[in-house]
Amino acid sequence: MSEASDKDLESGVPGATASLQDVTYTVVNSQNKKETISLLQNVGGYLLPGEMAALMGPSGSGKTTLLDLLAGRKTVGKLDGSIAFAGNKPTPQFLRRFTGYVEQFDTLLESLTVQEMLMYTAELKRPVDEPREEKQAAVEELIDVLGLAACRDVKIGNSMNKGISGGQAKRVNIGIALVTSPRVLFLDEPTSGLDSYTANEVMTVVKSLASHGITVCATIHSPTPYTFGLFDRLLLLLRGQMTYFGANGTAAVEYFQALAHTECSCLEGLKEGENAAEWIVDFTTQADRQGRAADLAVAYAKSQLKADADGEVERQLAMASDLDPATKKDLAVRRATTVPTWKALKTLFMYRTVKNYRSPDFLGPRVADKLIFSLIIMTLFWGIGDNLASTNLPNVSAMLFMWVVLPAFGAASYVPSIVLERPLFVREQSDGLYRVSTYLAFKMIEEFSLAFINSIVFANIVFWALQLQGSFVLFWLVYLATLATGIVLAYTIAALSPNMDVANAALPTYVTALLFFAGCLIRWEDIPNYWKWFGYIDVLRYAYGALMRNQFAGERNVVFVNNTTVLDYYSLAGINMWGWVGIEACFTVVFCFFAYLALRFVRHVKR
Numbered sequence: 280m281s282e283a284s285d286k287d288l289e290s291g292v293p294g295a296t297a298s299l300q301d302v303t304y305t306v307v308n309s310q311n312k313k314e315t316i317s318l319l320q321n322v323g324g325y326l327l328p329g330e331m332a333a334l335m336g337p338s339g340s341g342k343t344t345l346l347d348l349l350a351g352r353k354t355v356g357k358l359d360g361s362i363a364f365a366g367n368k369p370t371p372q373f374l375r376r377f378t379g380y381v382e383q384f385d386t387l388l389e390s391l392t393v394q395e396m397l398m399y400t401a402e403l404k405r406p407v408d409e410p411r412e413e414k415q416a417a418v419e420e421l422i423d424v425l426g427l428a429a430c431r432d433v434k435i436g437n438s439m440n441k442g443i444s445g446g447q448a449k450r451v452n453i454g455i456a457l458v459t460s461p462r463v464l465f466l467d468e469p470t471s472g473l474d475s476y477t478a479n480e481v482m483t484v485v486k487s488l489a490s491h492g493i494t495v496c497a498t499i500h501s502p503t504p505y506t507f508g509l510f511d512r513l514l515l516l517l518r519g520q521m522t523y524f525g526a527n528g529t530a531a532v533e534y535f536q537a538l539a540h541t542e543c544s545c546l547e548g549l550k551e552g553e554n555a556a557e558w559i560v561d562f563t564t565q566a567d568r569q570g571r572a573a574d575l576a577v578a579y580a581k582s583q584l585k586a587d588a589d590g591e592v593e594r595q596l597a598m599a600s601d602l603d604p605a606t607k608k609d610l611a612v613r614r615a616t617t618v619p620t621w622k623a624l625k626t627l628f629m630y631r632t633v634k635n636y637r638s639p640d641f642l643g644p645r646v647a648d649k650l651i652f653s654l655i656i657m658t659l660f661w662g663i664g665d666n667l668a669s670t671n672l673p674n675v676s677a678m679l680f681m682w683v684v685l686p687a688f689g690a691a692s693y694v695p696s697i698v699l700e701r702p703l704f705v706r707e708q709s710d711g712l713y714r715v716s717t718y719l720a721f722k723m724i725e726e727f728s729l730a731f732i733n734s735i736v737f738a739n740i741v742f743w744a745l746q747l748q749g750s751f752v753l754f755w756l757v758y759l760a761t762l763a764t765g766i767v768l769a770y771t772i773a774a775l776s777p778n779m780d781v782a783n784a785a786l787p788t789y790v791t792a793l794l795f796f797a798g799c800l801i802r803w804e805d806i807p808n809y810w811k812w813f814g815y816i817d818v819l820r821y822a823y824g825a826l827m828r829n830q831f832a833g834e835r836n837v838v839f840v841n842n843t844t845v846l847d848y849y850s851l852a853g854i855n856m857w858g859w860v861g862i863e864a865c866f867t868v869v870f871c872f873f874a875y876l877a878l879r880f881v882r883h884v885k886r
């Protein structure tokens with residue numbers, strides 16, 4: 280590790296101790312919702328700065344559950360017992376700010392290069408007053424430390440457009456967690472999907488971080504002998520119960536060897552040359568299959584190891600108030616995010632919007648439909664706007680109706696950006712990169728800016744080609760407001776929907792329902808009283824009404840059917856068209872609020 284990164288790690292706060300005391304975690308059983316199930320029972324132990332601890336156990340034993348609880352990332356279930364950092368109960372803000380979590384699955388921005396991805400995180404998580412050069416230097420050091428120099432400028436990519444390899448992606452994820460020099464680093468299966476050479480390489484890097492004082496804890500499945508040897512401490516779970524907590528290596532092997540000779544003598548001991556990590560997990564798995572899981576748990580509960588661990592946890596908890604000033608300050612932190620909203624918005628814009636605006640995948644669905652429909656409208660309805668013949672009036676009315684229908688249906692193109700991005704959003708929010716309101720504001724600025732330009736261009740094309748009457752500004756504003764409402768409506772539905780299928784069904788259903796009450800397909804007067812309420816909350820009614828009034832006001836309000844003028848026929852004679860545009864804008868604000876609530880409170884990712 281180079282001098283600069285040494286400095287970065289050493290000048291940052293050192294690791295923090297973490298302790299678990301009688302941790303029992305209960306959830307509603309997903310197989311039978313009427314009952315609860317304990318995924319962890321009476322788990323105890325501790326993590327120390329400068330050490331790397333392994334959470335091991337057979338599949339389904341509760342490793343990830345325990346790691347999530349430690350990192351404060353569980354969103355469901357009931358926790359009994361205590362989890363403490365430096366002897367104190369951590370706040371969610373402390374966990375977001377001062378711990379790093381490397382998820383098992385990559386959640387990266389595919390359009391960024393490795394350097395940009397790390398820099399983007401550094402801008403969002405390192406102090407706002409730190410000069411950019413220092414952030415860049417810290418990122419370069421991380422690239423160096425994590426062995427990412429060869430792919431520094433390679434785009435991250437995805438399964439369709441291959442960018443960096445799986446091992447490199449894992450290291451980028453570790454870099455993201457490290458970019459703010461966390462006190463505690465949690466890693467969920469950091470070696471899964473990696474070949475043994477890359478796994479060893481990645482874990483060597485992690486070990487060197489621990490050597491610099493960070494507290495490291497990783498769940499690990501089938502470590503190579505080399506990787507297993509890097510861990511200082513081992514916590515072994517079986518069916519959510521402790522079967523071992525203590526030093527790793529010889530001590531652990533001897534503990535289980537002794538059990539193989541006493542409690543579980545029917546099970547085979549470690550053979551010469553056998554991978555100790557594999558043997559320990561196999562031993563406990565076999566014991567479990569033979570119905571001996573409880574015996575192993577009881578043996579550990581009665582062991583000196585457990586008494587020693589409990590004693591150390593007690594000692595740590597007793598030191599809760601005896602803290603250095605830096606730790607005290609970190610534990611008392613009130614903000615989950617590091618940088619102010621303006622800085623977060625600027626960073627999101629610089630790294631994400633700038634890339635999106637250059638991407639055909641982003642621009643295509645947002646521009647192509649409007650261009651195509653403008654051309655169709657232009658060629659189909661050319662010059663109909665100043666023709667007041669009664670046979671032409673239904674054409675004008677239909678065209679104006681389509682002018683509000685198209686942006687409403689076009690809202691579908693804004694759904695994927697919320698639904699597909701959800702794992703990234705959840706991870707970045709859990710990492711304390713930004714608040715929900717900042718994320719929503721960023722998405723809206725990104726979409727509204729484009730919608731603003733789009734709407735001016737296409738409203739101009741259509742208004743002048745069709746020689747529509749009245750105010751151009753109103754014609755354009757109605758289109759813009761409908762587009763804006765469509766965007767926030769799409770966000771609301773996307774945030775409420777668990778997946779794309781549900782969102783793709785829900786949005787058109789709602790928009791189609793709006794069409795019936797907009798005032799064109801059935802006259803307002805003819806809508807049955809028991810349905811009128813829906814008309815009042817139909818944004819398209821206000822959009823269409825304002826457009827019609829704009830087109831047919833004054834001497835253009837000619838006789839249409841049975842001596843009734845156009846505006847009387849549609850019950851629009853007395854309306855204030857600018858007021859109706861204002862009401863439309865209110866719908867944008869209201870849906871924006873709904874989108875915020877849905878993003879903030881609806882949790883599809885349950886863990």
Ligand SMILES: Nc1ncnc2c1ncn2[C@@H]1O[C@H](COP(=O)(O)OP(=O)(O)OP(=O)(O)O)[C@@H](O)[C@H]1O
Pocket residue numbers: 306307308309310316318336337338339340341342343344345498500
């Ligand atoms: N709500 C629930 N109802 C019933 N069982 C659950 C519920 N939530 C989790 N589980 C079970 O709890 C167990 C522990 O899950 P966890 O992901 O922590 O295991 P793990 O040791 O990390 O497994 P792996 O190594 O396969 O990732 C699993 O068997 C899982 O199916």
